[in-house]
Amino acid sequence: MSNLGKHISSHGLDHHGLSPSKDVYWNLAASELMEQAIQRGEGQLSVGGALVTDTGHHTGRSPNDKFTVEEPSSKDKVWWGKVNRPISEDNFSVLRKEVVDHLDAQDLFVFDGWAGAHPAHRLPIRVVNQHAWHNKFAQNMFIEATPAEKQKHVPEFTVLHAPDFQADPARHGTNS
Numbered sequence: 001m002s003n004l005g006k007h008i009s010s011h012g013l014d015h016h017g018l019s020p021s022k023d024v025y026w027n028l029a030a031s032e033l034m035e036q037a038i039q040r041g042e043g044q045l046s047v048g049g050a051l052v053t054d055t056g057h058h059t060g061r062s063p064n065d066k067f068t069v070e071e072p073s074s075k076d077k078v079w080w081g082k083v084n085r086p087i088s089e090d091n092f093s094v095l096r097k098e099v100v101d102h103l104d105a106q107d108l109f110v111f112d113g114w115a116g117a118h119p120a121h122r123l124p125i126r127v128v129n130q131h132a133w134h135n136k137f138a139q140n141m142f143i144e145a146t147p148a149e150k151q152k153h154v155p156e157f158t159v160l161h162a163p164d165f166q167a168d169p170a171r172h173g174t175n176s
Contacts, residue, residue, distance in 0.1 A: 091173035
């Protein structure tokens with residue numbers, strides 16, 4: 001495993017239970033992410049220079065596949081129903097372990113940044129994913145940490161994004 005990029009956080013992926021066996025690309029510049037995406041066959045440049053990707057037949061989030069762990073701190077605070085569906089702690093633990101195992105076997109891209117603009121209210125976040133173009137999307141969605149912030153960035157919210165992992169409804173308690 002190699003850590004690549006100019007802005008590698010001292011708060012490593014081991015804090016998220018990850019032990020990657022392949023390359024980890026930390027906080028790449030937009031141009032570097034686009035170059036990686038093109039080299040990996042994830043997309044191509046448009047005539048105007050934008051990265052164009054094909055999401056296939058999945059064009060958005062499946063509302064029936066949103067789950068929240070039902071445990072003592074969430075049990076009476078979530079409006080359970082068709083949209084907010086419960087998943088047991090046991091099923092979540094099995095699912096998370098398998099997602100982590102899947103990610104450990106991939107090249108990974110890490111984005112460290114902020115959700116929210118005001119320094120008094122922003123939340124430090126991290127996005128870890130297996131595709132360069134998804135990391136570029138995260139870079140567009142959130143506020144990028146400065147180079148100095150990236151080195152000591154400690155996320156309070158982390159997204160482990162593994163779109164190529166296929167859950168098993170019978171084993172994981174999911175819809176699909």
